[in-house]
Amino acid sequence: xxxTRLAAIDLNLLVALDALLVERNVTRAAxxxxxxxxxxxxxxxxLRKLLGDPLFVRTPREMVPTARAExxxxxxxxxxxxxxxxxxxxxxxxxxxAERTFTMSMGDFASLVILPDFAARLREVxxxxxxxxxxxxxxxxxxxxxxxxxxxxxxxxxxxxxxxxTRKLFSERFVCVMRRDHPxxxxxxxxxxxxxxxxxxxxxxxxxxxxxxxxxxxxxxRRRIGLTIPHFLVAPFVIASSDFVITxxxxxxxxxxxxxxxxxxxxxxxxxGFSMHLAWHERLQREPAYVWxxxxxxxxxx
DNA sequence: CTTGAGAAACTACACAGTAG
DNA sequence: CTACTGTGTAGTTTCTCAAG
Numbered sequence: 001x002x003x004t005r006l007a008a009i010d011l012n013l014l015v016a017l018d019a020l021l022v023e024r025n026v027t028r029a030a031x032x033x034x035x036x037x038x039x040x041x042x043x044x045x046x047l048r049k050l051l052g053d054p055l056f057v058r059t060p061r062e063m064v065p066t067a068r069a070e071x072x073x074x075x076x077x078x079x080x081x082x083x084x085x086x087x088x089x090x091x092x093x094x095x096x097x098a099e100r101t102f103t104m105s106m107g108d109f110a111s112l113v114i115l116p117d118f119a120a121r122l123r124e125v126x127x128x129x130x131x132x133x134x135x136x137x138x139x140x141x142x143x144x145x146x147x148x149x150x151x152x153x154x155x156x157x158x159x160x161x162x163x164x165x166t167r168k169l170f171s172e173r174f175v176c177v178m179r180r181d182h183p184x185x186x187x188x189x190x191x192x193x194x195x196x197x198x199x200x201x202x203x204x205x206x207x208x209x210x211x212x213x214x215x216x217x218x219x220x221x222r223r224r225i226g227l228t229i230p231h232f233l234v235a236p237f238v239i240a241s242s243d244f245v246i247t248x249x250x251x252x253x254x255x256x257x258x259x260x261x262x263x264x265x266x267x268x269x270x271x272x273g274f275s276m277h278l279a280w281h282e283r284l285q286r287e288p289a290y291v292w293x294x295x296x297x298x299x300x301x302x
Numbered sequence: 303c304t305t306g307a308g309a310a311a312c313t314a315c316a317c318a319g320t321a322g
Numbered sequence: 323c324t325a326c327t328g329t330g331t332a333g334t335t336t337c338t339c340a341a342g
Contacts, residue, residue, distance in 0.1 A: 027305090040307095041308050042332070
């Protein structure tokens with residue numbers, strides 16, 4: 001039967017359980033917390049006895065958590081990260097000596113624009129600090145809430161829960177990008193020429209309709225989208241070696257143009273820009289390490 | 303044959319009880 | 323209070339077994 005008196009529970013078992021939930025593998029979970037595999041196996045046995053549940057079942061690919069274990073995952077992670085913070089908070093943060101990992105949630109766009117300079121800066125001023133970037137798979141506010149992420153970079157922070165703090169990083173506008181020797185690059189890009197070109201679109205959702213199409217539709221215009229791709233990775237190479245034209249955030253365009261021969265021109269139609277924001281949980285508001293992390297991120301000129 | 307979970311045997315250590 | 327000793331627990335190494 002489940003034991004509810006905390007004094008009767010070895011709380012270290014919860015650290016083991018957390019590692020198992022993250023790794024879903026006894027050997028790796030053991031390595032994660034610095035014990036051997038049999039010790040972790042033993043810890044799992046004690047957890048099973050304590051909670052009266054198998055917790056994990058072996059499958060060819062991984063140790064799959066039972067419903068009971070799954071249910072514990074998020075509150076456990078949150079509790080452990082709170083404890084970790086509580087223990088850490090008094091010590092002032094010295095980036096040049098700190099050995100720790102920060103986890104940040106950000107998408108393709110933010111990674112491309114922010115990471116190159118930020119990662120370089122980190123190596124310089126905090127050589128022993130590791131950075132773990134996770135994709136925006138879950139709602140980022142939840143990742144901040146349960147401690148999966150220390151910081152999120154997001155486009156829209158409207159309607160964020162009240163326990164989430166935000167700060168604007170930068171505003172972004174759209175530009176048109178084509179290969180450097182594209183025939184259309186010889187003359188100014190008028191709206192008329194723009195709609196007669198064949199366009200490429202980065203559409204994570206796969207929908208062949210973007211913000212440009214909204215702006216065109218307002219004027220009763222349409223363009224042909226000849227290529228839709230789900231992420232930024234291949235875009236510069238496709239554009240550099242074809243006649244497709246693409247409309248991109250300016251900072252992305254500049255990154256691409258630094259890697260392959262491209263021409264960047266203004267959009268011939270007004271397209272509303274957007275802003276990128278930093279978001280964090282209020283419990284990290286005054287923690288020296290996170291104050292430093294946020295300041296360092298803001299200081300990186302992108 | 304390889305990999306990984308779990309069992310067995312052994313070891314180290316903390317704690318409690320007891321003697322001086 | 324200190325020193326010694328017995329007990330229990332959790333760790334390690336080594337092994338076994340099952341599955342791919």
